[in-house]
Amino acid sequence: xxxxxxxxxxxxxxTAAFAQDLPQASSxxxxxxQAALQEKLNRQPNTGRAKNVILFIADGxxxxxxxxxxxxxxxQEGGMGDDYVQPQEAFPxxxxxxxxxxxxxxxxxxxxxxxxxxxxxQRFNLINLGENAIHDDCSTVAGNELTLFSEMxxxxxxxxxxxxTARLTHATPAAVYAKTANRNWEDEVPxxxxxQTDIASQLVNALETGVVDIALGGGARYFVPxxxxxxxxxxxxxxxxxxxxxxxxxxxxxxxxxxxxxxxTTNDKPILGMWTDxxxxxxxxxxxxxxxxxxxxxxxxxxxxxxxxxxxxxxEAGRVDHANHxxxxxxxxxxxxxxxxxxxxxxxxxxxxxxxxxVTADHEHAIAMNGYCGRGTPIDGLxxxxxxxxxxxxxxxxxGDDGKPYTVVGYLNGVGxxxxxxxxxxFTAPEGRPEITQxxxxxxxxVQQSLIPKSSETHSGVDVALYAKGPWAHLFDGTIEQNVIFxxxxxxxxAE
Ligand SMILES: [Zn+2]
Numbered sequence: 393x394x395x396x397x398x399x400x401x402x403x404x405x406x407t408a409a410f411a412q413d414l415p416q417a418s419s420x421x422x423x424x425x426q427a428a429l430q431e432k433l434n435r436q437p438n439t440g441r442a443k444n445v446i447l448f449i450a451d452g453x454x455x456x457x458x459x460x461x462x463x464x465x466x467x468q469e470g471g472m473g474d475d476y477v478q479p480q481e482a483f484p485x486x487x488x489x490x491x492x493x494x495x496x497x498x499x500x501x502x503x504x505x506x507x508x509x510x511x512x513x514q515r516f517n518l519i520n521l522g523e524n525a526i527h528d529d530c531s532t533v534a535g536n537e538l539t540l541f542s543e544m545x546x547x548x549x550x551x552x553x554x555x556x557t558a559r560l561t562h563a564t565p566a567a568v569y570a571k572t573a574n575r576n577w578e579d580e581v582p583x584x585x586x587x588q589t590d591i592a593s594q595l596v597n598a599l600e601t602g603v604v605d606i607a608l609g610g611g612a613r614y615f616v617p618x619x620x621x622x623x624x625x626x627x628x629x630x631x632x633x634x635x636x637x638x639x640x641x642x643x644x645x646x647x648x649x650x651x652x653x654x655x656x657t658t659n660d661k662p663i664l665g666m667w668t669d670x671x672x673x674x675x676x677x678x679x680x681x682x683x684x685x686x687x688x689x690x691x692x693x694x695x696x697x698x699x700x701x702x703x704x705x706x707x708e709a710g711r712v713d714h715a716n717h718x719x720x721x722x723x724x725x726x727x728x729x730x731x732x733x734x735x736x737x738x739x740x741x742x743x744x745x746x747x748x749x750x751v752t753a754d755h756e757h758a759i760a761m762n763g764y765c766g767r768g769t770p771i772d773g774l775x776x777x778x779x780x781x782x783x784x785x786x787x788x789x790x791x792g793d794d795g796k797p798y799t800v801v802g803y804l805n806g807v808g809x810x811x812x813x814x815x816x817x818x819f820t821a822p823e824g825r826p827e828i829t830q831x832x833x834x835x836x837x838x839v840q841q842s843l844i845p846k847s848s849e850t851h852s853g854v855d856v857a858l859y860a861k862g863p864w865a866h867l868f869d870g871t872i873e874q875n876v877i878f879x880x881x882x883x884x885x886x887a888e
Pocket of ligand 1 (some may be wrong): 452501687712717851
C-alpha cells in the first residue's frame with residue numbers, strides 16, 4: 393500500500409514536470425494555456441447573495457452571430473479578430489441554452505424572454521401566459537397569467553428597469569412587465585377582449601404601480617393616439633384615442649424623447665424614455681441625439697443603483713435580430729459591438745461581489761460562416777485563402793465551384809436569395825450566383841447571399857451561449873433549458 397502511494401505521487405510529479413519539458417513549452421500558445429489553467433485553478437465560487445441582477449439579451453445573437461461580432465470587434469482594433477475577447481467572453485461561467493418553445497422547435501422572442509422572466513417555457517408568440525393559454529385567443533388569458541421576476545423583485549423592495557434598442561412594447565422588453573395572448577397587441581387588443589390591455593398600456597401601468605421604475609427604448613407611436621404628433625415628430629398609432637405619454641406625465645413619470653432629456657432626468661421619479669416612433673436606430677445609423685445602449689445602461693444603473701435593496705435590470709440589444717432578419721450582417725455586427733460595450737460598462741459600474749450579470753441571447757438565426765478563410769480575412773467581406781507561410785491570409789479569394797467568390801458570413805434563407813422570381817413565377821437562378829466584389833460585400837447596406845427566398849430571414853433553433861459572473865454564476869454550466877435562467881436569478885437573490 394505504501395509502495396503504491398509512493399508510485400502514484402511519483403507519477404503525479406513526473407506528469408507535472410513533463411509539461412514544462414515539452415519542446416513546445418516556450419511557445420506563447422503554451423504559456424498562455426498554462427496561465428488560463430492557473431486562472432481556473434484559482435477561481436472561487438461566489439456564494440453570497442446577489443443584491444442586483446442584470447440580464448443582458450442580444451436578440452438573435454446565437455453562437456454564430458456572437459462569433460461574427462467577436463471577429464468584427466477584434467478587427468476594428470487592428471487585430472485578426474479570432475483571438476479577440478469580447479467583455480462577456482472573459483466572464484468565468486458559461487452554459488449553452490436550449491431555446492425552443494412549448495410548441496415551437498424554432499422559437500420567437502416572446503416566449504423565450506418570457507421563459508427567462510417566469511421560470512417556465514411558454515407558447516409561440518405569446519408572453520407570460522401559462523401552457524394552457526392559446527395564441528391570439530383572449531378568452532384564454534384569465535387564469536393563465538404568470539407571476540413575473542419583476543413583480544417578485546418589486547415586492548422584495550428592489551427596483552426594476554427594462555432598456556432596449558427595439559420598441560419598448562416589443563417582445564423582449566415586454567416580457568419584463570407584460571402578459572398577453574399576442575405579442576403584436578402592442579397598442580390595441582381585439583374589440584371583444586376585456587381580459588387584458590394592450591402592451592403599451594401595461595407598461596405605463598407597471599410604471600405607475602412601481603413594478604417598473606425605468607424604461608428606455610423606442611416605440612413612441614404606440615403611446616400616442618392616431619392623428620396626434622408624437623414627441624419624436626411622427627404620428628401616433630393608438631386607435632383608442634388615449635395619450636399614454638400625457639397620462640404617464642400627469643402621474644408623475646418623467647417622459648423624455650432624446651439624449652439631452654435623458655441626461656436632464658432626476659433620480660427621484662420613474663423614467664420613461666423613447667427616442668423614436670418605432671425601433672431605435674441601428675448603431676451604424678444612430679444620431680447623436682439618441683442615446684446608445686451603453687448610454688442607457690449607464691443611466692439605468694445610476695438610477696436603479698440608488699435603491700439600497702438592489703435592482704433587476706433587463707438590457708436588450710434588439711436590433712442585432714433585425715439586421716439578421718434583413719441578412720445585413722454588417723449592421724448586426726456593429727450592433728453586436730454596441731451590445732458588448734454596454735456589457736463592459738455594466739461590469740465596470742457594478743461590483744462582482746453583489747451583482748449577478750448574465751449575458752445571453754434569446755435565439756439564433758439561420759446564419760452560417762463559410763470557409764476556408766485565412767487569418768485576418770475581414771469578417772464583413774469575402775473569404776481570402778489561407779497562406780502557406782506567415783499568418784495573414786493570402787491575396788487569393790477562395791472560390792466556389794462556380795468560380796465565384798463568397799462572403800464569410802452567409803444565411804440559409806433571406807431576401808438576398810440567389811433564387812430569383814422569374815416572369816413565370818418560378819424561382820430559379822439562370823445566371824447562377826451573382827459575382828461579388830470586396831467593395832460591394834463591405835458596404836454597410838450589403839445583403840448577404842442566401843439560398844431559400846424569404847422576405848425576412850428566419851430564426852433557428854440552435855443553442856445560444858450564456859456568460860455569467862457574480863453571485864451563483866457558477867450554477868450556469870452545461871446545457872440548460874432557457875427557463876432555468878429564472879431559477880438561478882431567483883436563487884441568487886434569496887440565497888442565505
Ligand atoms: Zn427576430
